Amino acid sequence: MTKADIVNLVFEKVGLPKNDCQDIVESVFDTIKHTLIEGESIKVSGFGTFNVRKKGSRVGRNPKTKQEVEITPRRVVTFKASDHLKAAIEKM
Amino acid sequence: MTRSVLIEKVTEKVEGLTKKQVETIINTVFEGMKEALAKGEKIEIRGFGNFRLKIREGKTARNPKTGEKVQVPPKRAIHFKVGKPFHDALNRAEN
Numbered sequence: 001m002t003k004a005d006i007v008n009l010v011f012e013k014v015g016l017p018k019n020d021c022q023d024i025v026e027s028v029f030d031t032i033k034h035t036l037i038e039g040e041s042i043k044v045s046g047f048g049t050f051n052v053r054k055k056g057s058r059v060g061r062n063p064k065t066k067q068e069v070e071i072t073p074r075r076v077v078t079f080k081a082s083d084h085l086k087a088a089i090e091k092m
Numbered sequence: 093m094t095r096s097v098l099i100e101k102v103t104e105k106v107e108g109l110t111k112k113q114v115e116t117i118i119n120t121v122f123e124g125m126k127e128a129l130a131k132g133e134k135i136e137i138r139g140f141g142n143f144r145l146k147i148r149e150g151k152t153a154r155n156p157k158t159g160e161k162v163q164v165p166p167k168r169a170i171h172f173k174v175g176k177p178f179h180d181a182l183n184r185a186e187n
Binding site: 001002003005006009010013014020021023024025027028029030031032033035036037040041042043044045046047048050052074075076077078079081085086088089090091 | 093094095098101102105106109113114116117118120121122124125126127128129130133134135136137138139140141143145167168169170172174178179181182183
């Protein structure tokens with residue numbers, strides 16, 4: 001499934017012009033993104049939670065050359081599926 | 093932020109739609125994504141990230157306390173990988 005498939009689902013459901021559907025879907029993911037960039041987590045009930053975690057610096061190794069490199073401190077996004085979503089994927 | 097705040101924010105951003113309409117759209121988006129994952133499909137959202145299923149095989153494990161054998165059933169887990177532009181934006185804002 002790609003963003004275009006999601007746009008199609010919305011288009012079939014609400015019958016708005018396709019361009020509008022595209023803008024709205026874009027806006028949904030944009031809003032989620034910006035909220036996370038600001039460091040706030042997002043909970044979508046029935047789907048899951050997106051969190052931002054800070055990771056400190058650590059030493060990594062290039063597995064090919066075995067050379068040690070410093071992995072810089074960074075922020076990562078984690079996603080935790082809700083129980084509802086977990087149940088849906090176990091049923092398949 | 094919760095689903096209801098997300099609905100409010102998106103309603104402010106896009107013009108000419110009621111909160112009710114935006115609610116229907118957002119529910120359609122997440123319901124659609126859930127169904128795709130339930131079918132075993134992978135989801136790719138450019139600029140945001142990918143969702144895919146990780147299949148964990150069942151195995152025989154041991155209770156470390158009693159040494160008793162226990163059967164661990166196979167599991168499906170969802171893995172989210174953040175997209176490169178999003179990851180970069182997260183870390184640019186930080187510095």
